[in-house]
Amino acid sequence: MKDDTFGAVRPEHAPTDHPAIVPEKVGVLLANLGTPDGYDYWSMRRYLNEFLSDQRVIDYPKWKWQPILQTVVLGKRPFTSGAAYKTIWNEDAGESPLMTITKQQAAGITAEMKARFGDNVVVDYCMRYGNPSTESRLQALLDQGCRRILFFPLYPQYAGATTATANDQFFRALMKQKWQPASRTVPPYFDRPDYIEALAGSVTRAYAALDHEPDVLVASYHGLPKRYLTEEGDPYHCQCQKTTRLLRERLGWDKAKAITTFQSRFGPEEWLQPYTVGEVARLAESGKKRIAVIAPAFSADCIETLEEINEEIRESFEHAGGESFTYIPCLNDDAAHIAALSNVIAENLGGWVG
Numbered sequence: 001m002k003d004d005t006f007g008a009v010r011p012e013h014a015p016t017d018h019p020a021i022v023p024e025k026v027g028v029l030l031a032n033l034g035t036p037d038g039y040d041y042w043s044m045r046r047y048l049n050e051f052l053s054d055q056r057v058i059d060y061p062k063w064k065w066q067p068i069l070q071t072v073v074l075g076k077r078p079f080t081s082g083a084a085y086k087t088i089w090n091e092d093a094g095e096s097p098l099m100t101i102t103k104q105q106a107a108g109i110t111a112e113m114k115a116r117f118g119d120n121v122v123v124d125y126c127m128r129y130g131n132p133s134t135e136s137r138l139q140a141l142l143d144q145g146c147r148r149i150l151f152f153p154l155y156p157q158y159a160g161a162t163t164a165t166a167n168d169q170f171f172r173a174l175m176k177q178k179w180q181p182a183s184r185t186v187p188p189y190f191d192r193p194d195y196i197e198a199l200a201g202s203v204t205r206a207y208a209a210l211d212h213e214p215d216v217l218v219a220s221y222h223g224l225p226k227r228y229l230t231e232e233g234d235p236y237h238c239q240c241q242k243t244t245r246l247l248r249e250r251l252g253w254d255k256a257k258a259i260t261t262f263q264s265r266f267g268p269e270e271w272l273q274p275y276t277v278g279e280v281a282r283l284a285e286s287g288k289k290r291i292a293v294i295a296p297a298f299s300a301d302c303i304e305t306l307e308e309i310n311e312e313i314r315e316s317f318e319h320a321g322g323e324s325f326t327y328i329p330c331l332n333d334d335a336a337h338i339a340a341l342s343n344v345i346a347e348n349l350g351g352w353v354g
């Protein structure tokens with residue numbers, strides 16, 4: 001008998017050139033977008049290059065886009081984005097908030113899976129771009145004997161630029177395996193009552209801490225080129241609208257009290273409208289002087305929420321005469337969020353666990 005770290009066993013009579021047998025487990029691989037290893041020029045450039053070379057994200061033909069990306073975009077953006085990351089960096093841990101929060105979520109979900117299913121389910125996390133790579137964490141799960149793997153892109157609303165490209169990367173990693181595990185991917189969860197309930201809880205808590213209730217809740221989602229919706233059938237826009245509607249209905253509010261907007265426009269094309277940055281200024285000019293902003297498309301706080309919403313978009317509102325701007329943090333490792341994500345996982349493990 002031979003034992004290794006994960007309990008791999010080769011019985012005495014088994015041929016030594018056969019694969020060792022590890023007790024079978026089920027793996028859950030959480031996936032988020034990815035983040036740079038540092039905010040210096042080269043870390044930023046490596047990360048942005050991988051991200052912005054993905055044709056699921058920017059779908060221009062390579063011959064047209066790559067020369068622009070490698071010169072104009074990557075000549076400048078690593079500096080400007082690096083400066084923005086510096087303002088939010090978790091210096092103690094030496095990593096970005098997205099990484100810190102993803103680790104906390106993985107720890108919370110691990111504890112929840114252990115409580116529900118014992119030691120049979122192994123939870124890990126990976127990133128679509130940068131580290132830890134999807135391929136390396138898939139390999140780690142396989143090494144621990146996971147012969148069934150549930151891949152979970154942590155995006156409530158489906159978009160080709162997020163969910164699909166995360167899945168693509170998982171499938172590419174599977175393509176390299178001789179002995180593939182049985183695999184499933186998790187569908188979007190934008191309309192699940194437990195996710196909506198977790199969002200509603202975070203709004204209620206934030207409002208309870210204020211002296212005056214905000215006039216409007218702005219639900220700001222990451223944007224996409226409008227063409228992805230109107231010409232290519234991406235369902236993201238509709239799923240975002242539905243999340244806001246369900247949240248508003250759960251809170252018992254009328255239509256004017258919660259609106260949907262889109263942020264983070266990139267490049268010259270038209271993106272999904274209305275743009276958050278302009279909409280908050282319009283709200284202030286029309287007398288809505290107190291607003292709160294929530295970002296339901298982000299499962300974890302990141303550069304787009306902590307810097308773009310809480311700094312740039314706040315500034316646009318205040319510059320237009322707004323008086324009170326409340327940023328409501330993402331669900332992160334909030335207990336209701338961990339419970340909702342664990343429910344999603346448990347449902348998608350149906351038939352794989354007792």
Ligand SMILES: C=CC1=C(C)c2cc3[nH]c(cc4nc(cc5[nH]c(cc1n2)c(C)c5CCC(=O)O)C(CCC(=O)O)=C4C)c(C)c3C=C
Pocket residue numbers: 033034035036052057058077081096098155159161162222223224225236264266297298301302303304
């Ligand atoms: C250029 C096109 C981009 C598309 C399309 C896009 C879609 C998209 N992105 C997220 C979630 C995140 N994006 C994040 C950062 C980020 N996004 C883009 C560009 C596009 N995103 C860039 C260039 C960057 C890097 C920062 C910058 O230079 O501005 C992040 C944060 C990562 C972090 O480290 O904090 C997230 C999360 C969604 C949900 C989405 C479409 C639905």
Ligand SMILES: [Fe+2]
Pocket residue numbers: 222264
């Ligand atoms: Fe993005």
Ligand SMILES: [Fe+2]
Pocket residue numbers: 237238239241
């Ligand atoms: Fe729509």
